[in-house]
Amino acid sequence: MSRETRALQDDEATGPAVLWLLDGEALWKRNCVGCHGNMKTDMKGVAARYPKFDGKRLMNLEQQINLCRVERQKEPAFAYESRDLLSLTVFIGRQSRGMPIDISESKPHLDAGRATFFRRQGQLHLSCSQCHDERSGKSLVGNLIPQAHPTGYPIYRLEWQNLGSLQRRLRNCMIGVRAEPYAYGSQEFVELEYYLMWRAQGMKLETPAVRP
Amino acid sequence: MVLACGSVLAGPAHAQLPPNIIALRKAALEEVIRKVTGGALVRPGRVKLDIPPLIENGNSVPLTVRVESSMTAADHVRAIHVFTEKNPQPNLISAHLGPRAGRATVSVRARIADTGLVIAIAQMSDGSYWSDSAQPVVTLSACLEDGLI
Amino acid sequence: MSRVVVNVPATARRGEVIEIRTLAGHDMETGFRRTQLGELVPRNIITKLLCTYNGVEIFSADLHPAVAANPLIAFTTVATESGTLQFRWIGDNGYSATQTASITVV
Numbered sequence: 001m002s003r004e005t006r007a008l009q010d011d012e013a014t015g016p017a018v019l020w021l022l023d024g025e026a027l028w029k030r031n032c033v034g035c036h037g038n039m040k041t042d043m044k045g046v047a048a049r050y051p052k053f054d055g056k057r058l059m060n061l062e063q064q065i066n067l068c069r070v071e072r073q074k075e076p077a078f079a080y081e082s083r084d085l086l087s088l089t090v091f092i093g094r095q096s097r098g099m100p101i102d103i104s105e106s107k108p109h110l111d112a113g114r115a116t117f118f119r120r121q122g123q124l125h126l127s128c129s130q131c132h133d134e135r136s137g138k139s140l141v142g143n144l145i146p147q148a149h150p151t152g153y154p155i156y157r158l159e160w161q162n163l164g165s166l167q168r169r170l171r172n173c174m175i176g177v178r179a180e181p182y183a184y185g186s187q188e189f190v191e192l193e194y195y196l197m198w199r200a201q202g203m204k205l206e207t208p209a210v211r212p
Numbered sequence: 213m214v215l216a217c218g219s220v221l222a223g224p225a226h227a228q229l230p231p232n233i234i235a236l237r238k239a240a241l242e243e244v245i246r247k248v249t250g251g252a253l254v255r256p257g258r259v260k261l262d263i264p265p266l267i268e269n270g271n272s273v274p275l276t277v278r279v280e281s282s283m284t285a286a287d288h289v290r291a292i293h294v295f296t297e298k299n300p301q302p303n304l305i306s307a308h309l310g311p312r313a314g315r316a317t318v319s320v321r322a323r324i325a326d327t328g329l330v331i332a333i334a335q336m337s338d339g340s341y342w343s344d345s346a347q348p349v350v351t352l353s354a355c356l357e358d359g360l361i
Numbered sequence: 362m363s364r365v366v367v368n369v370p371a372t373a374r375r376g377e378v379i380e381i382r383t384l385a386g387h388d389m390e391t392g393f394r395r396t397q398l399g400e401l402v403p404r405n406i407i408t409k410l411l412c413t414y415n416g417v418e419i420f421s422a423d424l425h426p427a428v429a430a431n432p433l434i435a436f437t438t439v440a441t442e443s444g445t446l447q448f449r450w451i452g453d454n455g456y457s458a459t460q461t462a463s464i465t466v467v
Contacts, residue, residue, distance in 0.1 A: 002264065002266075002268050003264075004264050004268070004273075004274045005268060007274065008272075008274070013366070013368040013382065014366055014368050014382040014383070014384040014433055014435075016272075016384070016431045016433070018366055018384060019364045019366065019384065019386040019431060022364060022366070023364065141351070142351025143268065143351060158268070158269035158271045158272040159269055159271055161271050161272065161388070161389075161429065161430035161431065162430070212268040212269035271429060271430075272429040272430070273429070276435075296427060299427050300391070300393045300426075301425065301426065301427070303423075303425040303427065304425055304427040304428065305422055305423065305424055305425065305427075305428055305434075306422065306423040307420070307421075307422040307434075307436065308420070308421045308422065308423075309420065309436075310419070312414070312417075312419045312438055312439055312441070313419070313420065313436065313437055313438055313439070314378030314379075314437050314438055314439040315378050315437045317436065317437055318422070318434070318435070318436050319433070319434070319435035319436070320422075320428060320429075320432065320433065320434050320435075321428070321429040321431075321432060321433045322427055322428060322429055323391070323426070323427050323428065323429050324427075
């Protein structure tokens with residue numbers, strides 16, 4: 001990560017993600033505080049444990065939020081990549097910043113996610129593994145290929161000049177290999193997210209991160 | 213006007229850059245500098261333009277300009293202007309300061325379209341102009357979202 | 362999206378030069394981008410940032426499309442007296458946002 005990008009990420013007062021954090025806090029105070037109380041204590045460590053399998057279904061944080069919205073609050077679900085959902089997700093994620101990622105294993109879902117990670121896709125016929133395992137550290141069009149540990153999502157991506165979710169970033173990758181991307185919220189994406197977070201087990205959550 | 217002659221906007225839907233784009237952009241830059249200085253001499257010095265030499269992503273480039281000045285009522289920086297040569301239009305930011313600033317410095321996050329000249333010009337209270345410039349290298353992101361731009 | 366954030370130290374010594382950081386939530390649409398159908402996306406940017414200190418203008422900046430989205434602009438001022446700093450952002454299509462910050466100067 002370049003020095004300048006790291007400085008943007010570490011700027012707690014006026015980093016670009018602060019705008020969404022403030023919106024998230026307002027949403028929390030309006031919608032969530034009734035059941036969940038103080039966000040600093042009640043939400044600490046939560047984001048570091050998602051996605052998780054609760055016995056019935058595998059869910060990422062966005063889906064968990066929408067579950068509360070629809071089933072408990074009887075409100076319509078937030079749309080993926082909507083400002084509201086991103087703000088709330090990044091706000092909850094922020095409460096776990098600095099904590100180690102701690103994903104509990106559910107073998108069938110992990111295997112499904114792993115299969116996607118190793119499967120060649122798209123017109124360019126490339127798998128995630130080929131760039132992010134075999135060629136990480138090397139250069140692609142002037143940028144460093146990372147190992148693809150999603151430690152900081154939702155991220156402020158300089159290319160988007162916006163905050164975005166892990167699924168949005170995964171869609172970029174799929175378009176990059178000229179594959180038809182999975183739909184937001186699809187089972188394939190949640191399983192891939194699950195595998196990627198499990199693969200990053202123990203790493204510190206950096207939400208919200210800044211990436212090029 | 214500068215924008216009209218340097219612009220690629222007035223034309224068919226699919227943008228095509230004119231063949232003499234380098235000359236046009238250079239002329240546009242010189243024109244905006246002339247508008248600020250009135251043709252006065254711009255001397256390199258007293259100004260420090262801080263910009264990363266290798267830019268990871270041109271969409272958000274942290275840039276700081278510092279000018280040596282005691283910032284007193286008698287001798288201070290009136291304005292700091294930053295221009296680029298390779299952006300579609302040359303203006304980036306013009307900051308208006310004065311003795312109350314304490315220090316002549318301004319920081320901004322900029323968009324730098326391509327590898328090329330970035331120039332900061334300080335307008336002093338005594339009517340003189342000083343500058344610093346840099347030629348940062350801009351790389352592109354690897355996996356562009358829509359494959360456009 | 363008129364979210365704005367300013368970072369001003371709460372207290373300062375008289376005569377101290379303080380750093381002020383401002384952040385505004387804005388797409389800063391350049392006017393140079395095209396849609397997938399080739400149509401130009403019209404310009405929509407913040408054009409000016411003004412800062413007054415107890416009513417006296419201490420800083421202003423003219424912004425152009427080359428300023429990145431969600432613009433961060435940082436500058437300095439001398440802490441002269443206790444009071445209020447007022448920030449105003451003005452832009453295309455009637456965009457306007459304000460924020461204030463108090464400072465105690467000892």
